[in-house]
Amino acid sequence: MPDDIPGIHHVTAIGSDPSRNLSFYTRTLGLRLVKRSVNQDDVSVYHLFYGDRGGSPGTSMTFFPYPSARPGQVGTGQVSAVAFLIPEGSVDYWVDRLADADVDAADPFERFGDTVLPFRDPDGLPLELVARADAPDGDPPDGPVPERRAIRGFFGVTLSLTSAEPTANLLETMGFGETDRERDRHRHESDGDLGYVVDILEDPQAPRGRPGAGTVHHVAFQVTESDQAEWRDALIERGIRPTEIIDRKWFKSVYARTDGGVLFEFATKSPGYTVDEDIDELGERLVLPEWLEGRRDEIEAGLPDLP
Ligand code: ZN
Numbered sequence: 001m002p003d004d005i006p007g008i009h010h011v012t013a014i015g016s017d018p019s020r021n022l023s024f025y026t027r028t029l030g031l032r033l034v035k036r037s038v039n040q041d042d043v044s045v046y047h048l049f050y051g052d053r054g055g056s057p058g059t060s061m062t063f064f065p066y067p068s069a070r071p072g073q074v075g076t077g078q079v080s081a082v083a084f085l086i087p088e089g090s091v092d093y094w095v096d097r098l099a100d101a102d103v104d105a106a107d108p109f110e111r112f113g114d115t116v117l118p119f120r121d122p123d124g125l126p127l128e129l130v131a132r133a134d135a136p137d138g139d140p141p142d143g144p145v146p147e148r149r150a151i152r153g154f155f156g157v158t159l160s161l162t163s164a165e166p167t168a169n170l171l172e173t174m175g176f177g178e179t180d181r182e183r184d185r186h187r188h189e190s191d192g193d194l195g196y197v198v199d200i201l202e203d204p205q206a207p208r209g210r211p212g213a214g215t216v217h218h219v220a221f222q223v224t225e226s227d228q229a230e231w232r233d234a235l236i237e238r239g240i241r242p243t244e245i246i247d248r249k250w251f252k253s254v255y256a257r258t259d260g261g262v263l264f265e266f267a268t269k270s271p272g273y274t275v276d277e278d279i280d281e282l283g284e285r286l287v288l289p290e291w292l293e294g295r296r297d298e299i300e301a302g303l304p305d306l307p
Helices: 018-028 091-100 167-174 225-237 296-301
Strands: 008-015 032-039 042-051 060-065 078-087 109-111 114-120 126-132 153-161 177-182 185-189 197-202 215-223 252-257 263-268
Touching: 008 018, 008 078, 008 153, 008 263, 018 032, 018 042, 018 060, 032 060, 078 215, 091 114, 091 126, 126 153, 167 177, 167 185, 167 197, 215 225, 225 252, 225 263
Parallel strands: 008 060, 078 126, 153 197, 215 263
Antiparallel strands: 008 215, 032 042, 042 060, 078 153, 109 114, 114 126, 177 185, 185 197, 252 263
């Protein structure tokens, strides 16, 4: 078997207005735009990557902002919430910060002993801030949020499923063993320090998710180059049909639709977002993988303006 997976690599969601998306994730949440590129499967749409200073694995939230996207519906068969990790003692700061920015937020509450602050992005995507004493220092970007309050990266994701099995079983295989349970929420944890939590919310009656703005497209887990093919084989053995290994320039990816309907990706930690840009210049210009560089003029002409 390949090694256990330490945590989430990135999460990719669908948005609408790219300028509004950029403003929310950088100015309101204080993440850094670490890559400005296009959806490699639809080059008329941006692919915006936000993260810590260098876009380390476990910190990067990415978007396909389709300007005319219709709102989706968050529901079963999807990642139904994305949680970011903040240092303990930062909840009041974030309550005030989100209120000042007129963000749609609810009151903080306790879940498995942690304080959770739920809110939504401008497209309605469900997000959470989870405060923990063991949040790593990380490498937060210079930005509007003071370093001691800054988002460290992912805490985890919630999967909404009509039936917890067999996704729970797959997660166990990946290294995310079940550690706790509270009513219909099953907590699975791996041993990494970012993106190490996957909660399964089991609700046979919940509405089925529908893709669109404000919904997650897929969740990617960190694997090593040497383990990636083994994970692909392990998925095939389970009767899941993964894609081939796809070169995404900043990582290599295998995608697999899991039995519960959620799209998983197995993405390599290397080479990372600094492979084609200096760390001080990340996100400033449109970056294309070399196989799209010949179409740059056409691609740039088809994209909306972005600050
Ligand atoms: Zn991905």
